Amino acid sequence: MIPQQDQRGPKPTPWLGKATQNAASRLDEYRTFFNTAVRNPKMVGAATPTSAAVAATVAQVVPTTGAPVVVELGPGTGSLSDGIHRRLPEGARHIGIELGKGMVEHLQAHKPWMEIVHGDAGDLQALLDKHGIDRVDAVISSIPWSLLPADAQDHILRQAADALAPQGAFTALTYLSADQTPGGRRFRGRLAQTFDEVLTHTTWRNLPPILHYICRRPLA
Numbered sequence: 001m002i003p004q005q006d007q008r009g010p011k012p013t014p015w016l017g018k019a020t021q022n023a024a025s026r027l028d029e030y031r032t033f034f035n036t037a038v039r040n041p042k043m044v045g046a047a048t049p050t051s052a053a054v055a056a057t058v059a060q061v062v063p064t065t066g067a068p069v070v071v072e073l074g075p076g077t078g079s080l081s082d083g084i085h086r087r088l089p090e091g092a093r094h095i096g097i098e099l100g101k102g103m104v105e106h107l108q109a110h111k112p113w114m115e116i117v118h119g120d121a122g123d124l125q126a127l128l129d130k131h132g133i134d135r136v137d138a139v140i141s142s143i144p145w146s147l148l149p150a151d152a153q154d155h156i157l158r159q160a161a162d163a164l165a166p167q168g169a170f171t172a173l174t175y176l177s178a179d180q181t182p183g184g185r186r187f188r189g190r191l192a193q194t195f196d197e198v199l200t201h202t203t204w205r206n207l208p209p210i211l212h213y214i215c216r217r218p219l220a
């Protein structure tokens with residue numbers, strides 16, 4: 001006997017659909033990141049997005065109560081953004097300032113809950129004014145600090161420190177190896193001059209390992 005064809009079609013396998021979607025989205029993320037990095041290696045300062053382990057550490061400075069404002073400098077394709085978003089309470093603002101146009105388009109397509117600004121961290125104060133923000137609870141930065149000229153390091157750092165609320169936190173990520181370069185050493189020294197407290201943490205589960213600076217209480 002010829003078996004009757006099941007009119008309902010194949011049983012849905014939602015987990016498979018989701019897994020395929022996740023893989024496609026991850027592939028798109030890597031493609032966007034890599035293409036931008038190849039065209040602008042100094043601007044991106046990395047070949048791939050940072051790992052989930054880095055994102056988990058970074059997210060710890062994000063306030064979970066009140067109506068905090070969190071600013072990400074250089075969100076890239078948003079590898080840190082999901083962890084930040086998950087911690088933020090209702091009514092919070094999560095602003096990403098990103099210089100790369102391809103990165104901005106990727107963020108707009110994949111992170112609709114984020115306020116994405118296509119702009120330069122060097123214009124931080126003006127961008128915050130434009131978006132009606134007068135204090136920031138956390139600045140999370142992963143721009144390539146160690147590759148920046150001295151005056152650009154100082155200019156961005158001063159604006160970030162000035163924008164912070166009294167209990168706010170500034171974090172910066174660099175490759176552990178970059179910390180030993182002239183630009184990396186200079187940046188570390190500048191952090192010590194700008195903040196009363198500078199803590200460090202290394203995430204080894206990233207290739208290459210990442211050094212986190214977590215800074216509080218800006219000095220005048």
Ligand SMILES: C[S@@+](CC[C@H](N)C(=O)[O-])C[C@H]1O[C@@H](n2cnc3c(N)ncnc32)[C@H](O)[C@@H]1O
Pocket residue numbers: 043044045046048049050073074075076077078079080097098099100103119120121122142143144
């Ligand atoms: C090392 S990637 C980090 C991306 C992402 N946050 C991550 O952890 O995977 C640096 C990012 O900073 C962006 N960037 C570099 N200079 C910038 C600037 N002056 N203003 C805003 N974004 C900048 C780059 O386009 C890039 O997306």
